[in-house]
Amino acid sequence: MPTTPHVEKHFTSTEAVRDVVIGMSDGLTVPFALAAGLTGAIAASSVIVTAGLAEVAAGSIAMGLGGYLAARGDAEHYHSELAREHQEIRDEPEKEMAEVSHVLQEYGMAPDEAAILVERIRHRPEDWVRFMMRFELGLEEPNPHRVYKSAFTIGISYLVGGMIPLLPYFFVAQAQVGLLWSAGITAIALLVFGGVKGKATGTNAARSAIQTLLVGGVAATIAFLVARAFSHGG
Structure with a gap:
């Protein structure tokens, strides 16, 4: 009697997904908060784009370097x-x-x-x-190539995530209008990212999407308030 072969599906890319989550989460929240904080003091979107691009470039390099050092530390x-x-x-x-x-x-x-x-x-x-x-000890032998893969994955994820909140500022002249569009696009991106993350890790996609939106929203709000306070203080 023919039987259906039993195929077990297990998620085996935890480290790669973790790197994407680290980079993308920060990329979606930090540049948004910076742009939002500057919006209160700067009316022109072009200035915010320049500052945002500088932050995304520096942030992606810093995040990638951090990933490299963390992975190298694990190997050592x-x-x-x-x-x-x-x-x-x-x-x-x-x-x-x-x-x-x-x-x-x-x-x-x-x-x-x-x-x-x-x-x-x-x-x-x-x-x-x-x-x-x-x-x-609960230690697995690390992949010798993970040091570079982790740095690249985190850095690129931050770069991709960071460009999303800045996109509206490229197309509107008024920073206040750009902020409204940026908030909406960032929220949608957080939902989509959370859903994809949940599907990739085998958890409930809807719950993961909502959790990512809430956590990212709280982080972005706190960072926004800090950025706004400093922009007004300057």
């Missing part, structure tokens, strides 16, 4: 812990064996069952180290 931390586990297995094998047994028992194995696996893994040092890294 992993390799530091890896070297330490190698040393501990070499210098304190009995202690490390007890830790393996403890981890296995936390997963429901009886002590005698765990002892069998411990005895087997002690003769496979590389597998032993990988086991400790994964199940004791």
Whole structure:
């Protein structure tokens, strides 16, 4: 009797989506807040476009550099812990064996069952180290190319997100009119971005869209109030 093959679908691009979320979220909120804050003091949209483009360029570079440093820090931390586990297995094998047994028992194995696996893994040092890294420390080996991919993804996401709130200012001369259009377009972009993010991660798209709009809206409002305060203060 023919059966439908069982295909499991799991989301495996968490790091890439996280980078897009970091870059796009900031890109949608920070340039909007800057432009909105300046609107109270500057009437010409052209000036706001110039300031906004400068901020988007600087922000995308800064965000990309931040992503690079964060990913490189993760890689350095992993390799530091890896070297330490190698040393501990070499210098304190009995202690490390007890830790393996403890981890296995936390997963429901009886002590005698765990002892069998411990005895087997002690003769496979590389597998032993990988086991400790994964199940004791909760660390996965980072992709060696992630450092550059993360920097690029975050930077480009910020650039794309940052251009959205600025678009209306390119087409209207009055900054106040541009602000109204910018607020509406940014809100729509947050909804769409949230929905796509939810669909990509396998969560409820509508709920993700609303949450992204609310969180982004609160962040943009706070940043707008700060920018407006400084623009009036100057």
